[in-house]
Amino acid sequence: MSFSTRVIWKEFSHSKIGIAGIVILVILFSMSAIAFVTIPLDSFKTWNDPTSWLQYPKSAQPAWVNYFQSEKIPEHLILKPASMSQQIGSVYFLTDSFVFNYNYDGFPSDFIYQYTVQYSGSPLLQMSVTRPDGVEIQIISTSMPFASSTVTYSSMIFSTQDVIAKNIASAKNKYAFSLDGISSEKIIFSKLDQNQILKGQYVFRVHLYDVSEKPVLVKSNLVLGGKVYGIMGTDELRRDLSVGLLWGTPLALFIGITVSIGSVVLGLVYGVYAGYKGRATDEVLMRFNDVIYAMPALPLLIILAVTIGNSIFLMVGFLVVFGWVGIAKVSRSMALQIKTLQYVETAKLMGQKDYKIIFKHILPQLLPYAFASIAISVPAAITTEAGLSFLGLGDPSFPTWGQILHDASSYSAAARGMWWWILPPGIMIAVTGLAFVFMGQAMDGIINPKLRH
């Protein structure tokens, strides 16, 4: 019955699946660290705010699908500029250039230029593109509204604007085909002899001229519409799924580990106390345990979430309420055995207090079992929370993998073949669960050597 930590670790390190579990867990923890470092929590909290995802594409597949395809699907590009400014006489020039290689087998669906500029007076904004074949096309020329003092002005230029079509039409004699009825992006990115995609390096330039004061481009983004984006793609609400999946990792680990530690500690203390005290105390405590044990957890969890609240911390509490009972039963029967051991009886005879006997002599004996139970009860906590979130009862301010799947199912992702929206969250749930199951299995093998044969 007695184990030392060293022996356990030695046995554990010989178990292949135990090590596999630890490796997966380390990867998950590093993913959480990456999430904390690269994606600030504030920006993650805008997950459910549609306005913060405007520049992302709708329902785009992950960009790497292009590796498996002979025809490259246009990628959605969100480009940052290289800035340059100069002063000639009294005129200030500001140039933002966007350089990119366009090697896809299709036209971009559109392009949008988003900008925020600080100026006074009435600066002029010009946008032009230099194509791989050297042809330069003027796209737009527009002036900002006049301001006598310094103002900040935000606006967007859309490829669908009529004025762009008119400007491009002035280059129509360069093209060998008629430009009537063809949208702007299909002209800009087209070969001259026929309306086909022209691959190569494009340079979009945005010039800002002002005489009175040097203008500042606070924000300047060129978005090229495409059908694939990022590592994990985007969903129907234009959200970058990699952000959600990455942030789901610490949330799932938090829920799983807190719930299992909470349940195991509660169950251990409860069970050991009942077993140690015996008689009427034991009877009453165990009948109460029976009552909770036989309650249907999921319906009650749903009612609790609907009536009391669905904050993530409350959820953890609810899961603990239903999680401790099995552990209490087992630890009670273990305590029944341990309390008959001689050293415990001696301690009792010597007049040691009950809580001291429980915490110093009985609980340490149960630690290996406790660790195995913690590992084994993590997956259930994670899947239960995911299930509740999948039903739409999760905490909306902390979107979890279950909620990503909830959104996927409410936009009928399965029917529309959006595998990149369905597969990754489920795999993440399962892999996280597996890490703990592996570790639990390894520890179980150490505690119950009988099963190893």
Add this chain to the structure above:
Amino acid sequence: MGFKKFLAKRAITMFGVLMATLLVTIILVGSNMDSISKQSAALEIRQQVTNNKSLLSSFKTTEQLDSYIANQIKQRITALGLDQPWYSPQRIGLSMYKILTLDFGHAKFLTSDSGSSDVRDIILEKLPRTILLFTTATAIVSVLGIFLGTVAASKVNSKLDKITSGFAIISSSFPVWWIGVLMIFVFAFLYPIFPARATPDLSVTDPGYWGSLLYHMALPLITLVIIGFGSWAYLVRNFLVGVLQEDFITAKRAVGIDEKRILYSHALKNAAPPIVTILALSLSGSLGGAIITEAVFDWPGMGRLYFEAISVLDLPVIIGATYVLTAFFLVSVFVADVLYGYFDPRVRRE
């Protein structure tokens, strides 16, 4: 302790659990339920007054009418006992008594397929479908699992044994409903073999109804079996491996009884109590999980009813469905306990 006393004790505990669950549910939804019943009483009075033309014309001013209506509502609320706070012992006792006698009242929004809004009718319509799906699944899973587990236990550490254990561990970490979504994606849309919605499209009176029901049941059934049989086989294997190490098996081997016979008749018989218990427990477990599974497959049973009731907050249905689900859950837990006590007398003596 005799078996009868053991039975009685378990039965009393189970009844206690049923009451406790009911009490918790009523307390949780009580205040909402209270305002809903008050509103519906007020609405009823208002309708009665507006429909009664002669009564309506006897009022001279709108103030008179309003005070009359307010008075009537007050009287009705007192008559219904709604004037006391919802947490008063009488009202909780009354609601518990009503639910115990299966009087769940009328649903707020949901109706049964035949159009009745009586919660009892709705539940009676959905319950058989849930029982059909989940008992069939449990039956298939247990047969498959016992067979595979026995084979794995007879060849411990063989390739088959390792595959079974590996499959069990991996399949148990995937949420059933997620596998369900995948199955729908693959077998209803990518390769349209099965319907995506499990609700049969024929009416109950149609002669092809049962065929259609079974066809629509196939996908959820296959999913439940795929997810379930691995862990079953694993459990059966572990029990059997434990039994096979007992002395009496070694003795039988020494006597020269054929290994197959030892496995199938002696070892399996001794591993029966835990296996039977798990059979009953897994049935109750799957009933609890039915809410999500049925929501995914759109299977028109208790689980989906529960889900729909939650999404529109139809409290009478929620209370009724919780009660029935709990009752079924408890019956299977009770059966598991009793079977275990019957097979393994040590439990009774505890």
